[in-house]
Amino acid sequence: MDIRAVVGKNVRHFRELTGLSQEELAFDADLHRTYVSGVERGIRNPTVLIAAKLAAVLGVEPSKLLELRS
Template sequence: MAIRKLVGRNLKRFREAAGLSQEALAFECGLHRTYVSGVERGVRNPTVEVLEKLAEPLGIPAWRLLVPPPPDDRPN
């Protein structure tokens, strides 16, 4: 899987688990909602600094966005 797609899927999974909308997460990060959407869709290439900004409100370390989910959490 391409790294941008992996980051996007992970971001969406953690965001939804935290009960945040894209807009709420973007506000917490100081980013625009369309940027968060682009990251989730795998069309934006966030820097490591942006990954850190995205991870903080989710309560996870930034590296978790780069790790494939366990097999039971993967979409079919």
């Protein structure tokens, strides 16, 4: 599986667990909502700094965004 798709799936998973909308996640991470949408759809290639921002807002370690889930 493409790593971008893995990251996107994990961002969506943790975002939904926290009850945040894409807009709320984007605002809290100081990103644009369409960028977060692109990450979740696996079409954006987030840098490690972006992954760290998203993970911080989601309350997980950045490495959790890279883990394969079934």
